Each structure stands twice: as structure tokens, then as C-alpha cells.
Amino acid sequence: MxxxxxxxxxxxxxxxxxxxxxxxxxxxxxxxxxxxxxxxxxxxxxxxxxxxxxxxxxxxxxxxxxxxxxxxxxxISEPSAGLSSALRLHMASSRLPVADIVQTRILLETWAAAAGAAQPPSDAADTALASAAALLEAMDAPGIEREAYHLLDAQFHVVLSSLAGNAVIETMMASLSGAISGYVQKAVDSMDDWPAVMTQLQHHHHGIYDAVAARRGDDAAKLLREHIQWFYLQIPREEKDGSS
The missing domain is CATH 1.10.10.10 (Winged helix-like DNA-binding domain superfamily/Winged helix DNA-binding domain)
Known part of the structure; x- marks a missing residue:
């Protein structure tokens, strides 16, 4: 060579x-x-x-x-922007299967939930929790459009991951979120039963938030795993096959 x-x-x-x-x-x-x-x-x-x-x-x-x-x-320093672009291109080329991206999200988010619960109280954590609560309230707004819900949902997960206090994990989460944004939005748009799906997602999000706020790291990690896996199962098969 x-x-x-x-x-x-x-x-x-x-x-x-x-x-x-x-x-x-x-x-x-x-x-x-x-x-x-x-x-x-x-x-x-x-x-x-x-x-x-x-x-x-x-x-x-x-x-x-x-x-x-x-x-x-x-x-400047915006590493998640560059990583997101690279991941999107490799996903489009079928080099990075969506199922593997989902598994990576689970690994990162469950670790972040446990690590965040173990962190001592701080102003930064209080600010992040307040931001997550505000995002939850916005997602609960009656008549919210699918696109708006999806964007708020993605922000919610990134904010929760920031509680671990690990800049690399937070950057990777933001990158993964940006990389799959188009794919998830397309899947959401194709769901005929979106209102029912959204209701279940709202239930998941509140349970996750309550566990994180109460510093129950193991519970938060379990709920996050179930939440991510459940949503992936709701994505129409043709959407998965077209992006993996």
C-alpha cells in the first residue's frame, strides 16, 4: 500500500x-x-x-x-457541527447504519444519566434542569407541530446529557442528534399514528426528567434505554431500510 x-x-x-x-x-x-x-x-x-x-x-x-x-x-470551537456533518454523510452512504447510531445513543445517554446523578449539586446542573423543564413544557403545548416537537425533543436529550459534566459526551450527543435529525424528522412525518406516539413520548420524557431531577441515575438510565428503543421500533420499516 x-x-x-x-x-x-x-x-x-x-x-x-x-x-x-x-x-x-x-x-x-x-x-x-x-x-x-x-x-x-x-x-x-x-x-x-x-x-x-x-x-x-x-x-x-x-x-x-x-x-x-x-x-x-x-x-471558534463548534466541534459538534463538524462531527454532525461527517456522520450525516457517512449515514447517507450506508457506511454507518442507523441501528448502530441508536445503540451509540443508548450507551452515551445511559452513562450520562448515571454520571449526572453522581455529580455534586451545582449552579450549572440547576440551570440544565431548568432548561430541560422548559423544553418539556414547550413539548406539552397543545397543537404543537411535529417538526417543532422533534427539535425540542432533540434539545431535551442533549441538555440531560450535559448533566454528566463531560464536554466530550455532550459534544458527541449534540453531534449524533444533528446527524440523525433529518432521518428522525422524515420518520416522524411518515407516522400515521403520530398523536398517539407523541403522547407516549411525553410520558417517557416526564418519567426520565423526574428520575434525573431526583438523582436516581439507574432509573433514569433504564428509562432512557427503553425510551430510545421504543421510539426506534415505531419508525416505519421502509424508513429504516432506506437509511441503513
Whole structure:
């Protein structure tokens, strides 16, 4: 097997990584212009543009045209956005089966529920629980549309996962949620018995929230597992077959 040829923009990516690690650049900093970057790293401006586009897609940069302090390439950190995009593409190519994504969600969310219950009380936890309660109230609104319910549902799960206090788990949950958003929305839209499904989901969500709020980690983990598995079983077979 031959080595892959080194791409010229790799040098830009490696140096930005090194500068972030060393503290030479940090969140909110603006990168120099294309010409300066090209001269600094000895690569073409086309390679600089390609590297910037890749870092933008990865959620490391936010690039915009024009002039002023908010133009150009700004260092940010939104890892879930880049991971979600990559997961969606691999799911579309059938490389990552939806059933495996579901199993991964179960592993992450049940662990997060148990870990969250073991965390000492904090203002951050209180804020997260208040946010989860507000999302529950919004999902209980009479006549809520399917799309709105789905979006609130996804946020609810990510917020609960944040109680574990693990930034990587929270990022992975947000990424998985973003990756399957289109798939779940399509499945929800195809459900003829959606009102009954939504009623059951509301019951599940309140039970999960009550267990989390009472710091009953094992109960919350069990309810989350049953909830995720139950919803997956409600998805029409043709939807599963078309995305796995």
C-alpha cells in the first residue's frame, strides 16, 4: 500500500493546530489574510483557501467576506457541527447504519444519566434542569407541530446529557442528534399514528426528567434505554431500510 501524497494545505492545518496548543492563537482571534498565510507557510493562496474551507466545515473557523473586525477567518470551537456533518454523510452512504447510531445513543445517554446523578449539586446542573423543564413544557403545548416537537425533543436529550459534566459526551450527543435529525424528522412525518406516539413520548420524557431531577441515575438510565428503543421500533420499516 502506497502512502497518500501530502496535500499542501495540510501544513496550514498542522500549524494552526500547533498554534492553538501553544496558545499563540486562541478563540476569537482573527487569522491573517490569505496572502500572509500563503507566504508564512510557503503554500499557494488556493491551498490556503482550501484549508480555510476545511477548518470552517470542521467547526474550527468561521469565515466571512468583507472588511472589518468580524470579517475574514475567526477562530471558534463548534466541534459538534463538524462531527454532525461527517456522520450525516457517512449515514447517507450506508457506511454507518442507523441501528448502530441508536445503540451509540443508548450507551452515551445511559452513562450520562448515571454520571449526572453522581455529580455534586451545582449552579450549572440547576440551570440544565431548568432548561430541560422548559423544553418539556414547550413539548406539552397543545397543537404543537411535529417538526417543532422533534427539535425540542432533540434539545431535551442533549441538555440531560450535559448533566454528566463531560464536554466530550455532550459534544458527541449534540453531534449524533444533528446527524440523525433529518432521518428522525422524515420518520416522524411518515407516522400515521403520530398523536398517539407523541403522547407516549411525553410520558417517557416526564418519567426520565423526574428520575434525573431526583438523582436516581439507574432509573433514569433504564428509562432512557427503553425510551430510545421504543421510539426506534415505531419508525416505519421502509424508513429504516432506506437509511441503513
Amino acid at each position: 502506497t502512502d497518500q501524497p501530502r496535500r499542501s494545505y495540510d501544513l496550514l492545518l498542522e500549524n494552526i493546530e500547533a498554534d492553538l496548543r501553544s496558545g499563540a492563537i486562541s478563540l476569537g482571534d482573527q487569522l491573517p489574510g490569505e496572502r500572509t498565510l500563503a507566504e508564512t507557510y510557503g503554500i499557494s493562496r488556493a491551498s490556503v483557501r482550501e484549508g480555510i474551507r476545511i477548518l470552517d466545515a470542521m467547526g474550527v473557523l468561521r469565515s466571512s467576506s468583507g472588511s472589518g473586525p468580524k470579517s475574514g477567518a475567526i477562530i
